[in-house]
Amino acid sequence: MRREIGLAKTASLQRLGVYKTSLLATIDRYQYLPQVLASDPRVVAALRNSSDQKVVPAEPSSISFLLKNINRQAGSDEIFLLNSAGVTNYTSNYDTATSFAGSNYGFRPYFRDAMAGVSDVYFAVGATSGRPGLFLSAPVLSESGQTLGVIVIKINLRILEQSWQVSGDSVWVTDEKGIIFLASTEKWRYFSMQPLSVGTQSELAQTLQYGKRSVEPLQRLVDWQADDWSTFNLKRSGPQVVFASPIESYAWHMHLRMPLAQFRAQLRRKQGLIILFYAGIAIGSLFYRERRRRTHAQNALAQLTAERESHQRAIIQNTDVGLLNLNAQFEPLFLNEQARTLFKLENEKGFNTPADLIQPWDPEKAGVGACRAEGVRSDGSRFPVMYTLNAIRAGEQREFILTVQDVTELTVAQQALQEANRVLEHRVEERTRELEDAQAALAQNQKLAALGRMSAAIAHEINQPITALSNYVASSQVLLARKRFDSVSENFLKIEALLERLSKLSRQLRIFAGKRNSGSASVSLQAPVRYALELLGPRFATEQVECELLLSQNRLDYLVQANAMVLEQIVVNLLTNAIDAVTGQEDSRIEIRLTELPALRQGKLPKRISLSIEDNGHGMSEDQLGHVFEPFFTTKPMGKGLGLGLAISYSLARDIGADLTVSSCIGRGTCFTLILPTTN
Missing domain, CATH: 3.30.565.10 (Histidine kinase-like ATPase, C-terminal domain)
Incomplete structure (x- = not known):
């Protein structure tokens, strides 16, 4: 059984390579976009102007419209912009019921890492929409190098999972904690392949990476365990053998699971053949079995290789950006249809070199991210482009993938925004001068109004003691007529106290003025x-x-x-x-x-x-x-x-x-x- 499982592991790793390639190609398709948007002056200006705000602007701005257009053209799920407090100021889904506007995602690791200056790739269930996706983040820096906020691109990997499901293979992708977050079968998502510590469970509850549901570990079987594979009891699906392969550049693993009963059936079949032929032609049967196994392995390998190449070609042809496959000398090996359309290349046989298509062309830019340049079409016309050059391995050979995107609309919009900013600054200066004149006139009116209110207040306050004085004078006149001089003397004392009170009031006019x-x-x-x-x-x-x-x-x-x-x-x-x-x-x-x-x-x-x-x-x-x-x-x-x-x-x-x-x-x-x- 261990030998059969070990043989299946080799084939499984080859098949896992195809699925890893499809996953990485999907991520690489959007890898450049956060850095491009983070360096966009409009995005930087929007965050700089709202750096002291802790809430989203009341009205959608041009930045939200811009993110919506870029999101539609790039084919991503959502694009949103967070300020330094983690509050979503601008989002491509501002006009939907599940808008991210105003939501605080400061608890997400992709925000904290980006604020620390590290671009991040993070998979999580959306805290607002409830839809899972891959979040690509990048810090937005000011001219002085200060981190103003974070730009985030969300990618929906549901189509990729559906393609795995159509292939018939049972595929999983786990994160660094061993939690399944991508699967060809939806019901196995968010299970753990190993017990989670209390600290990990607390972290998941805080970051809501996989929503509010608890992550349960799969039941591991004691039998049929090895360093190269694991065995789990998946309830109705029965015992399953799971093979793993690490994903380069990420702390993830790609898994392929196969029923343990399949290996047992294969073992019984082979045991039957051995028993049947052992009695008469043991040596011939062994030779036949070995030859048959090798032929089967070669056919399977050829089929998997063909499927892998076909899958890669399909991905390359259907991408929305121009892709060129270059050899170690940067000579073109393949161009997809989008690249031919961008550069108007109609000749199927002759390939132009990157130096002919992109100016300035610098091979030293390999692996450094997106670069701006000019594309040169076959008719001599030029257009602004953004290109990335990344190294890949094709067996023992070193090759390169050149990604080219037409950014004409983005450049035109950028220039239009700059012109609008100049006009707006001129209007602000005019309005500021008008406001200063109006404020001077208002200050003069407020002084006059304050003087009137103070006079009325003083008159009202002095009226009370004067009324009391009038009452005591009238009372004293009656008492004098009655010759009650002691009572009159008491009234005089009270009148003296009221006069002292009026004297204090006159000295405390600031009670009504400030x-x-x-x-x-x-x-x-x-x-x-x-x-x-x-x-x-x-x-x-x-x-x-x-x-x-x-x-x-x-x-x-x-x-x-x-x-x-x-x-x-x-x-x-x-x-x-x-x-x-x-x-x-x-x-x-x-x-x-x-x-x-x-x-x-x-x-x-x-x-x-x-x-x-x-x-x-x-x-x-x-x-x-x-x-x-x-x-x-x-x-x-x-x-x-x-x-x-x-x-x-x-x-x-x-x-x-x-x-x-x-x-x-x-x-x-x-x-x-x-x-x-x-x-x-």
């Missing part, structure tokens, strides 16, 4: 509340409004970090607004609550105190709530208010590090809440 907080300290929260209640006491009595102060049961006062005068202004403004809201209705009521709130994070921030002023007025609608803190917005009748009290209170609260919020319901009233941090 930075308003003149310093903060640890102050009592009840003091400004009781000051406001005393200041507005006459209005409560006149308007017949009931005001109730509700304190926490745990303590009577709180110390908060704030500016005492600013805090008084806020409370007076909020209470004044509440009185205006309930004036003229029955059962007018205002409630003032002081509540202790928990810290935002335990042990990190101080506790907070909530001061809420709630009335049972008419309330406000959702639309009114959205504008309640805007300057000059008011729900009061014309002439009853300027609409600055709440706007000033909101701005003052921000200055002392407090939060001022509002909630309201039509028919139930309005509640303003001021939240401040405590100092104890």
Whole structure:
């Protein structure tokens, strides 16, 4: 059995060579494209302009249209451009339901390797589309050598798998981890030929290389194992012998599997022949068997060689680029139809040398990647081309493959884009000058508007102490008439305090013109509340409004970090607004609550105190709530208010590090809440 399997291994390796050639030819067809696009000035400019962006542009740009056209002409699956954060800024499928635009592929190894300056070839299941494919990536570098992003070409290898399936062979391709990612039979994809370590499983879960499904190992049989092959139990397919062959330039292996029962059947057949002829003509039977085996091997080898040559010819003839097969002296051995079409070569017998077809021609460029040059047709006309020269092995002989692609459209589009950039730069300069003129005029208008708002705010703030002064003067006149001189003296003290307050207001005009907080300290929260209640006491009595102060049961006062005068202004403004809201209705009521709130994070921030002023007025609608803190917005009748009290209170609260919020319901009233941090 081991001998039979060993004989089959030799033939299997030859057949695997054909499949490896088809796979490598498919990859080499697109190998040049990432480097070409990475060096395209339009791609470099697009990434440079969006280097600080972390999201995809809102509208598809010309770069996405360009990638779409190149993708269609190259026959690739998708082409997309990632910025340095791994976000897809431009993609050829921007107008499809499975667009890559905005997706972040920074977790993919092909992105990380390219950002490190190494072009990568990586097979994976698409994180967005769910379709498997081969990703070819290359770094996009600026003129200074900085890596701006990564250009990625995705190739669909499904057609190649289908060709393997039509051939009748059971073919696998595994990666460096032993995971099957290409197979002639779809159901064996994403199985492992060896147990996976915990680290490998974690890496697959992170990179989503093979989607979200788990990779299960195939069941390995103990019997019929060797260094040159492996045996697995593939469930309904039964025991299978798997031969492997490494793929040059990649950490992959190509596998061909054959049923173990086939070898057993061949062994039984040969054993029967040996038993049948051993009795009479042992020597003749052995000679016949050896001759038959050699003939069969030669025929099989000739057939495989013919199939391999036919397959290679078919691939070469059907490729979309011009291909020339050169000998070691760079003399043409074969040209495909696309090459004859590009250079208008009608003579089947005479081949032109590369030096006649491409100028400048440099044989030293072999293996260095894509090169730009000019193609020369048989009629003498010239056209821009991109060519690559790579060495191959044909048995013991050294040969070369020359790939030529017409880039006329790409060159014309490049020139058009450069001209458009020059026109755009001129227009930007004109618009910049216009914008600077408009900004100068706007700055002058804003200064005038700011002066008007500041004047209105000052008038509104001074009006409250003046009103209080008027109330105390009227009260003093009544008390003098009644000869209550002690009460009059108390009123004079209050009037003196109000005059001091007006003096402070005149010195703190910056409260309304810029930075308003003149310093903060640890102050009592009840003091400004009781000051406001005393200041507005006459209005409560006149308007017949009931005001109730509700304190926490745990303590009577709180110390908060704030500016005492600013805090008084806020409370007076909020209470004044509440009185205006309930004036003229029955059962007018205002409630003032002081509540202790928990810290935002335990042990990190101080506790907070909530001061809420709630009335049972008419309330406000959702639309009114959205504008309640805007300057000059008011729900009061014309002439009853300027609409600055709440706007000033909101701005003052921000200055002392407090939060001022509002909630309201039509028919139930309005509640303003001021939240401040405590100092104890």
